[in-house]
Amino acid sequence: MATAFHEFRDRRAAGRALALALTAYGGQADVRVLALPRGGVPVAFEVARALHAPLDVFVVRKLGVPGHEEYAMGAIASGEVQVLDEEVVRRLGISEAAIDRVVNAERAELERREQRYRCARPAPEVRGCRVLLVDDGLATGATMRAAVRALRLLDPARIVVCSPVASVQAAALLREEADEVVCLGTPAHFRAVGAWYVDFSQTTDEEVMELLGRRP
Template identity: 40%
Template sequence: MYKDREEAGDELARVLQDYKNDESTLVLAIPRGGAVIASRISKALGIPWDFVVPKKIGAPHNPELAIGVVMQDGSVIVNENARFFLEVNESYLQQEKQRLYKEIQRRMQLYRKDRPYPELKDKRIILTDDGIATGFTVKGAIKFIRNKNPREIILAVPVAAPESLEELEPLVDRVVCPLRPRMFYAVGQFYEDFSQTTDEEVIRLFEKDSKGYDNLPSDK
């Protein structure tokens, strides 16, 4: 059990001390909750952080059931088994892709303003969130990052459903996850305070923490 996201981020930072002050390492957060985790890691290790924004495609009439994920470059991963079982047609997928891609771009502009996106090629990427339930959005984030040819991807999360982590482990180079409880129902179950992180908090953290990292190489 973690007190809050700050404590969870500090716990991850202790495990990641080997990367302290490493100029080739970058933390990427899945917002909103992941931004708090990334901020704590960034402070403790003296390395910059930024965002990666996947958005889940929910099933018709059941938006919590993931049938796909859209990434910030417009790429899509579809759960073909769920799509077949639910008889989801191509028209629905395309409409959701367009809607969610616009939302991703809105969020990126809201959080990052007009900052150029950092170069990921040959970097060590620490991908983080405040926890993993199904892992489908994380899978989309990993695919996006992998397509940018990083040197290494480290998935670092405070808590995760073991079966989801098993699916994700082969997709990355290292996993850091202190809590892998067998009795997993929801991420918030493992936090005393799991109150929602607001957009305002995300913006404040990123603006404060990004000072001093404004001249990073950009992804052109």
């Protein structure tokens, strides 16, 4: 059911609010917080700090429709995971060759971000752990869906999708994929993630690196 909802001041404020809904995971040795960069990192930083849990990133890239890149037709994630919205692909008549071009371009960016954000650090060990997978908002859910599927390959004990705000449709979709979905609001008229933030300025690579350097 959609709920009444109000704006967050910024991503850090949203993270502090989200952490209050995750207190049951605080101080637990098997809990890991993974952020979807870039926008999910400031949110996840506040969650990890409040819960005294390790913080890292889980890199995922949206696959935008050619010529309308803001509209997702799917996503890719670490581990060669690819999720396509077959209905969108079919309705828009997107060819396999066009999909391949988008995937190749986003794969290169995914690898660049992994190398930059990790700075030679190994990927986090999540086998047998409870993982809080955090983003700043869920519009279609495609990117988070790819992240959940990729994370399953690493054999965590539990995957909890965490977001300050989500569309009703995305929240429902992800409840089918994750073990749990924690979302502070599912506005009936969602519009876009940025509509629910007073300050939704782009998170930069430099901010991601700075927050990861201060990880709890």
